[in-house]
Amino acid sequence: MNWYVLHTKPRWELKIFKALTELDIEAYCPTYTSVRQWSDRKKKIHKPYFNSYVFVRLEEAERDLVFGIPGVVRYVFWQGKAAKVRASEIQLLKEYLDGEVMAEGRIEKLAVGExxxxxxxxxxxxxxxxxxxxxxxxxxxxxxxxxxxxxxxxxxxx
The missing domain is CATH 2.30.30 (SH3 type barrels.)
Structure with a gap:
């Protein structure tokens, strides 16, 4: 099974992620919480890190299953083939984005390009x-x- 990148309609990432998991298809859509201010209230909302993209893990023969879900546009292609993402890269992304790896601090004595x-x-x-x-x-x-x-x-x- 390989990880692929799905291109979605704008702001459909979480709906597609939910539909994929309901079909028992392994998917990953990393999100973060943002506080939105309206004139009368504040609300916490979940937003995807990657706009219009969802990662999906499927066998090559099952790739067409995702097109039954409204909002899926296409797979991301690289050199004429559906782009595959290594499992180690997905794991690294999960550890970094879902984990508590960020800490406050002031960066000093660094130079751009270093x-x-x-x-x-x-x-x-x-x-x-x-x-x-x-x-x-x-x-x-x-x-x-x-x-x-x-x-x-x-x-x-x-």
Whole structure:
């Protein structure tokens, strides 16, 4: 079984994730909680980290099952084939996004373009390149995942 990336209609990620799990198809849609302010109230809502994308784990022969779900647009393709994501990358993503690996801290003495090593958490001993530095956050490019991640990390080792 391989992990694939589904492209969805905008703001349909959680509906599709629910429909996939109801069909007993293994799926992953990482979310975070955001507080939205209206004129009369505040509300916590769950938003996906990856807009218009859901990860799904299927056999090659079962890939067409997802197109019976409203809101699924297509698979993401790479070099003419449905893009496969390694299970280790999905696991790393789960550990990082679902875990408690972020900590408050002020990043100092780092330079844009510098290679750093994460000293703790799910990304321990992984190297990343610093793309942008803020007072409490740093944007890292992780070549293993192929993503940019903005994180509040206390211990980076240059």
């Amino acid at each position: 290679e750093v090593r994460c000293a703790r958490g799910a990304l321990k001993d992984r190297t990343a390149r610093v793309e942008k530095i803020g007072p409490y956050k740093v944007r890292l490019v992780l070549p293993v995942l192929g993503y940019r991640i903005t994180a509040r990390m206390a211990d980076l080792v240059p």
